[in-house]
Amino acid sequence: MRFVLAIVAFVVAAVMIVAGIAQRTVFAPPTHIEAGTSVSGDTRYVVVDGSVLNAHPGQQTLTVTGAPDGAKQVVAYGRTADVKAWLGDQKYVEVGYRTATGKLTTKSVTPKSGTKDEGAADEGAAVGSTATPSPAATPSASESAGAASGSTSGDAAKTAGPNPAGSDLWLEEFDGEAAQVTRMNIPDDVSVIVASDGTKAAPSRVTVTWPVDSSTPWAFPLIIGGIVLLLIGIALYLWGLYAHRRSRGPRRKSGPKMPKLPKAPKYKPTAMIETTPRGRRSTRRARVIIPAALAGVLALTGCTAGTGAATTPTKTATPLATEAPDAKDQLPPAVTVPQLERIVKRVSESAAQADAKASPDLAKERFTGPALQLREANYAIRAKKSDEPALPAIPASPIVLSLPQATDAWPRTVAAVIETPKDAKGTAQAPIAITMVQETPRDNYQVEYAVSLEPKAKVPNLAPASIGSAVVPPDSKLLALPPQKVAAAYGDILMNGDKSQYANLFSAEGDTLRTQVGADWKAKQKAAVPATASLEFTSQPGAGTDVAMATNDSGAIVWTDLQESQVLKVVEAGAEVSAGATAAALTGAASSKTGIESTFGYQLAFYVPPAGSDAKITLLGFSQGMIAAKQL
Template identity: 85%
Template sequence: MRFVLAIVAFVVAAVMIVAGIAQRTVFAPPTRIEAATSVSGDPRYLVVDGSVLNAHPGQQTLTVTGAPDSAKQVVAYGRTADVKAWLEGQKYVAVGFQTATGKLTTKSVTGKPAAGHSEGDSGSGSGATATPAPTPSAAATTDPSAAASPSTTADTAQVSGPNPAGSDLWLEEFDGQAAQVTRMNIPDDVSVIVASDGQKAAPSKVAVTWPVDSSTPWAFPLIIGGLILLVIGIALYLWGLYTHRRSRGPRRKSGPKMPKLPKAPKYKPTAMIETTPKGRRSTRRARVMLPAALVGALALTGCTAGTDAATTPSKTSTPLTTEAPSGKGQLPPAVTVPQLERIVKRISESAAQADAQASADLAKVRFVGPALQLREANYAIRAKKADEPALPAIPASPIVLSLPQATDAWPRTVAAVIQSPKDAKGTAQAPIALTLVQATPRDNYQVEYAVSLEPKAKVPNLAPASIGSAVVPPDSKLLALPPSKVAAAYGDILMNGDASTFAKQFNAEGDTLRTQVGAEWKAKQKAAVPATASLAFATAPGTGTDVAMATNDSGAIVWTDLQETQTLKVVEAGAEVSAGVTAAALTGAASSKTGIESTFGYQLAFYVPPAGSDAKITLLGFAQGMIAAKQIP
C-alpha cells in the first residue's frame, strides 16, 4: 500500500510541477495589448482622444513613427477642449478606437471655432507672439512609410499650419526623439496632439500599448506543492522499502489455537425495574425531568434565534455624507501648477535674454501692456545712460502663489507670485507678482503686470490653484470700489494726500509708493523749482487693462495702470530748464527753453474688499518708472 501511495504522490507531484512551470512559460498570458494604425494623406496633425487611450486600463504608451524629420516631431497633450480650440480651422486626423475589433480608426476632421473665440480669428492676438506660425511650403513632404490602411479615410490636404511646439496650452510636451515613445496616464477629457512643425507631415504610424496583468498566482504554489508532494512520495517509498525488507526474515509456526470463551447470557431487565414508579416520587422525577428538557429545548431555541438575528438585517441611521461637492459643471482652471511652473520658466528665460540685449523686440515675445511699456522705456534709457539700473529680473522659481482663472474661454488670466533670490550683497528682495494673459489659444501667456510686493503686504485668502478664481468685471458694484475706478482714486491720493476724497477708503500704512511720490514729495519738488519755471503734476488711468480676480471673502485683487505726468515749463523769456539725465535719454536734449514733459508709469496691485466691509483698500505691490519724455512745443 505504501508503494501505491508513493507512486500516486510521484504522479501528482509531476503534474503539479509541470503545470506550475507551464503557467510561467507555455501558457503565460500576454504582458500588453497593442492597437496600431497607419495614416495616409500626410496630414499635419493627428489627435488621439482620451477615450481612446483609456480603452483599456493601465498606463498608456504611445509610439509614433514615420515622421519626415524625427527631430521636429511633437507629442503633446492638453484638455480636449483646448486641443480643439488650438486646431481651429485646421484639418487634422482624429484617431479613434473600435471596441469590437480592438483596432484604431482614423477620420479626417476640420477644426471648429472654440467657445469664446471668434470664428474669423486666426489665433494671433494683437501684439502677441504666439506659437510661431510657419509659412506654407511649396511642396509637401511625403513619407514613404505612410501607406494607407483599411482604417484610414480620404487623403488630408497638405496645407501648412501653426507649430504646436512650445505652446503654453499643453499640459505636457515631448519633442524630437523623446516624442517617439511616450508613457502617460491621462483621463478621458484630455487628448494628445501629434505633429511635426506644421509645415511637414505628422508621423504616419501610431500605436497605443496598454499593460496586461500577466501574473500567475497559482504557478508558485503548484511548484512548491509538487515539490512537497514529491518529498512525501520519496518518504513513502523509503518507508515501504524498509518495511518490505523486514518482513522477509524467518517465521515461526504458531501453536494450537486457544478455545473460544463461552458467550455471556444477554441481559434481560426484570419487570420490577421496568415498572414506572408512581406516587410522589414519580411526580418529583417528572418535575425534575421537565425543567431539564425545557432547558435543553430553550438552549436549542436560543441558538436558532441567535442565528436568525445575526442574519436578519436591522435598520440603522443613515450616516451624514461628508463627500466634497461634485465638480460637474465647474469651469476648469486655466493652467495647472506644473504647467504654470513651465510657463514662468519660459518667461524668465525670455525676459533674461531681452534684458541682456536691451531688445524691445525680444521683450514683445513675453511682455504686453504696461509691463512692456516700462521695459521698452528702460531699454531706451539704458542705451543713453550707462548707469541706469535694469528692471528687476523675472525669477524662474519658486512659485509661492498661483491663482489661475477658472474658465474654458479666452482671453485667460493667471496670477503668480515668485520668490526673488537674494542680491549680490545677500539682501533679501521683494517677491515678484506677475499677471499673465493669454489672448487666444495659439498665443502664449504674456506678462501684463510685473510688480514687486510691499514688505508688509498681506495677500488675502485665495481659491486653491486646482479650482481657480473668477474674474470680476471692471464695473462691478460688489466691491468697495469698482476696479475701473481704483487707479483714478489712488492717483487723486497721490496728488492731494489726506485731503483727497478717497483717502479714507485706502490704507496708508505700509504704502511706500505714497511716501516716495505722494503729495508731500510733490510739494518739495515744486518748492525746489526756480522762479523762472513751474512744475505741475497730473495723474490719469493708463492704457493697461484693469484685471480683477475674486478672493475668498468676496473681495478682489485688482491690477491697474496709472500714469503721472510731470510738466516742467519755462515761465520767463530767455530762461532754460534742465531735462535731467533720465528725461534727456528719452528726449535727446539735455535742456529746453520751453519745457519738458515727463510721463511716469505705475503698475499697481490692490486688495479691494467687498462692498459694505469695514476693511480698506490696500496697496499690495507696485512697479514704477519713466515711460516717456518730450519737449513742450
C-alpha cells in the same frame, strides 16, 4: 502500500511542476494589447481622442514613427476642447477605436466646413463619418483616410500650418526623439495631438499600447507544491524500501510462552434498591423540586435571551445624499499647476534673454501692456545711462501662489506669486507677482503686470488652483470700488494725501509707494524748484487693462495701471531747467529752455473688499519707473 503512495506522489508532483512551468511559458498571457494605424499623404496633424486611449485600462504608451524629420516631430496633449480650438480651421486626421475588432480607425476632419468630414473611414469607424468605401473593394480605415488626406495634399502644401511646439496650451509636450515613445495616463476629456512643425507631414504611423495583467498567481505555488510532493514521494519510497528489506531478513524462534497468572476476582458493589417514596410527603417533595428546576431553566433561558438581544446588530442610518454641483457645470481652470510652472519657466528664460540684450523685440514675445512699456523704457534708458539698474528679473521658481481663471474661452488670465532669491549680499527680496494673459489659443501667455509685493502685504484667501477664480467685470458694483475706478482714486490720494476724497477707502498702513511719491514727497519737490521754474504733477489711469480676480470673501485682487506726469516748466525768459540723467537718456537733452515733461508708470496690485465691508482697499504690490520724457 508505501510504494503505491510514492508513485501517486511522483505523478501528482510531475503534473503540478509541469503545470506551473507551463503557466509561465506555453500558457503565459500576453503582456500588452497593441493597436495601430497608418496615416499617409500630407496630413499635418493627427488627433488621438482620450476615449481611444482609455479603450483599455492602464497606462497608455503612444508610439509614433514615419516623421519626415524626427527632430521636428511633436507629441502633446491637452484638453480636447483646447486642442480643437488650437487647430481652428486646420485639417487633421482623427484617430478612433473600433471595439469589435480592437483596431484603430482614422477619419479626415475639416473644421472649416462644419457639416461634413472630408475623406473616408470604414463603416462604424467614428460617429459622424459621411464617407463610403469604394464599390470595387472595401478599403481599411487607415487606407481610406490616407487617400482622403492625399487628395488635399496639394492645397495643404501651399500654406504652412501653425507649429504646436512650445505652445502654452498643452498640459505636457514631447519633442524630437522624446516624442517617438511617450507614456501617459490621461482622462477621456484630454486628447493627444501628433504633428511636425506645421510645414511637414505628421508621423505616418501611430500605435497605442496598453498593459495587460500577465501575472500567474498559481505558477509559483504549483511548482513549490510539486517539489514538496516530490520530496514526500521520495521519502515514502525510501521508507517502503527500508520496510521491505527488513521483512525479508532471518527470523529467530522464540521459547515457550510463560504461563498466565490467574485473574483476581473483580469487586462489584451491590446495587442499591431504590424504593419509590409513597404518601403525601413524597408528593410535596416532587412539587417543590419541579418548580425549582423550572425556575433554574427559566433563569438560564433569560440570561441567554438577554445576551442574544444585546448582540443583535442594529441598522445604521443611511446618510442623506447632498446635492453637489455638476462637474459639467464647473468651468475648468485655465492652466494646471505643472502647466503654470512650465509657462513661468519659459517666461523667466525669455525675460532673462531680453534683459541681457536690452532687446524690446525679445521682450515682446512674453510681455505686453504696462509690463512691456516699462521694460522698453528701461532698455532705452540703459542704452544711454550705463548705471541705470535693470528691472527685477522674473524668477523661474518656486511658485508660492497660483490663481488661474476658471474659463473655457479666450482671453484667459493667470496670476502667480513667485519667490525671489536673495541678492548677492544675502538680503531677502520681495516676491514677484505677475499677471499673464493669453489672447487666443495659439498665442502664448504674456506678462501684463509684474509687481514686487509689499513687505506687509497679506494676500486674502483665494480659490485653489485646481478650481480657479472668476474674473470680476471692470464696472462691478459688488466691490467697495469698481476695478476701473481704482487707479484714478489711488492717483488722487498720491496727489492730495489725506485730503483726497478717497482717503477713507484706502489703507495707508504698509503703503510704501505713498511714502515714496505721495503728497508729502511732491510738496518737497515743488519747494526745491527755483523761482525761474514751476513744477506740476498730474495723474491719469494708464492704457493697461484693469484685471480683477475674485477672492473667497467676495472681494477681488485688482491689477491696474496708473501714470503720473511731472512737468518742469521754465517761467522766466533765458532760464533753463535740468532734465536729470534719466529724462536726458530719453529726450537726448540734458537741459531745456522751455521745460521737460516726464511720465512715470505705476503697475499696481490691490485687494478690494466687497461692497458693504468695513475693510479698506490695500496696496499689495507695485512697480514703477519712467516710461517717457519729452521737451516742451
